[in-house]
Each structure stands twice: as structure tokens, then as C-alpha cells.
Amino acid sequence: TPPVGGEALFKVFSSYYNSQTYVHDFVLPALKGEAPFNLVEKARSELVMKGIVLQGVLMGSMSHLHKAVSLCNEGKLSNVDGAPHYVDHAWALYGSSETKGPIKLAEKRAPQFATETTPFTEAGSSKVNVNLLSYFKSLQASAQQGDCAGMSTLVKKSIAQMQVPVIQGMLREAWEVDPKKVDEHKGADGFIEVVEGWAFARAVLPAIDSCSKEAA
Numbered sequence: 001t002p003p004v005g006g007e008a009l010f011k012v013f014s015s016y017y018n019s020q021t022y023v024h025d026f027v028l029p030a031l032k033g034e035a036p037f038n039l040v041e042k043a044r045s046e047l048v049m050k051g052i053v054l055q056g057v058l059m060g061s062m063s064h065l066h067k068a069v070s071l072c073n074e075g076k077l078s079n080v081d082g083a084p085h086y087v088d089h090a091w092a093l094y095g096s097s098e099t100k101g102p103i104k105l106a107e108k109r110a111p112q113f114a115t116e117t118t119p120f121t122e123a124g125s126s127k128v129n130v131n132l133l134s135y136f137k138s139l140q141a142s143a144q145q146g147d148c149a150g151m152s153t154l155v156k157k158s159i160a161q162m163q164v165p166v167i168q169g170m171l172r173e174a175w176e177v178d179p180k181k182v183d184e185h186k187g188a189d190g191f192i193e194v195v196e197g198w199a200f201a202r203a204v205l206p207a208i209d210s211c212s213k214e215a216a
């Protein structure tokens with residue numbers, strides 16, 4: 001359940017999946033090996049980890065950003081329990097795990113999608129993470145100063161950046177199982193890529209649907 005102030009974003013996902021416990025509904029069958037995830041252990045492991053990180057942790061981070069804006073609008077600017085506090089919480093959820101968390105996913109995808117217009121940074125960091133660190137620093141300053149309008153703009157930009165690696169992951173797995181591209185990907189593990197693509201798609205389809213039902 002998201003913090004108060006983050007319900008609108010949560011509702012996009014819970015309405016799409018017709019469940020207030022859509023993350024639980026996805027992860028628990030994979031943990032237990034029950035239908036529809038009565039699969040081999042490796043496949044279930046991927047579903048569990050990506051389900052928790054991409055659906056649960058990211059939603060928590062994004063919801064805390066919305067909560068921060070709500071508190072700012074209420075004039076609650078304390079570092080202890082006000083808007084700045086929830087900005088900190090949002091970053092902690094996004095960046096606390098360097099091995100399995102969202103911040104790691106962005107680092108993993110960046111070199112795979114690097115182009116002349118969206119390069120992998122010279123320091124070897126994901127452009128998404130570079131952007132997000134800048135946005136969060138500005139968010140914290142805005143939260144402490146009570147600049148709620150500025151916060152709202154930065155939250156929208158931050159959430160958009162957070163969704164980029166998820167979409168990249170979905171596209172990557174689709175490419176790896178495309179039989180027409182076998183000369184390029186040399187034949188990936190096959191079903192594991194299908195499973196990973198399932199997890200990535202699940203984490204972003206509601207957001208795509210809110211923009212275009214046809215695309216979703």
C-alpha cells in the first residue's frame with residue numbers, strides 16, 4: 001500500500017490489474033511454484049526478484065515522491081517527517097541496493113542502449129542515474145524551501161526516468177527471443193528471457209495503458 005499522497009499512481013496499476021495486492025499476487029505464486037508460475041527454479045527466481053524490485057520497490061519510491069509533494073502543499077517541511085523526509089525515503093528505495101535494486105538495473109541497461117544522443121557517461125554511470133541524482137538533489141532543496149510547484153515538476157521528470165530502464169528491459173528481452181534476430185543475439189537462454197520479459201512488461205504496462213490502450 002502506498003503512502004497517503006501516492007494513491008493516484010498506485011491506482012493506475014491496481015485498477016489495471018484489478019487488485020490492490022497486485023505485487024503480492026505476482027510474487028507469491030512464483031515463490032511457491034504455483035500456477036501460473038509452476039516453472040523451473042531459475043525462472044521463478046527471476047520472477048520473484050524482478051516482481052519485488054520492478055513492481056514493489058519502484059512503486060514505493062514513486063509513491064513517496066508524491067507523498068512529499070502532498071506534504072509540501074500542507075506546509076509540512078520538517079526533515080524528520082515532512083516533505084524532505086519522504087524525498088530521502090524515495091531515494092533510499094531507489095538506490096539502496098547496488099546489486100539488485102532499481103539503480104543497478106539502470107546501470108545494467110545503459111551500455112546496451114547507449115547511442116550518440118543518449119551516451120553512457122564517461123564515468124561509467126547510467127544517464128538515467130545521473131539525471132535522477134540531479135533531480136533528487138533539486139527535489140530535496142525544493143522540499144526544504146517549500147517550493148511545491150518545483151517539486152511537482154521534478155517528480156514527474158523523476159518518475160519518467162525511473163521507468164526508462166524498465167522499458168529498456170522489456171525491449172531487451174523481446175529482442176533476445178526474436179528468432180529473426182538470432183544472428184545478432186546468437187540465441188539467448190530462451191524461456192528465461194521470456195520470463196524476464198514478462199516481469200518487465202508487468203511493471204510498465206499500466207503506465208503505457210494510461211497513455212495509449214492500443215499500445216499496451
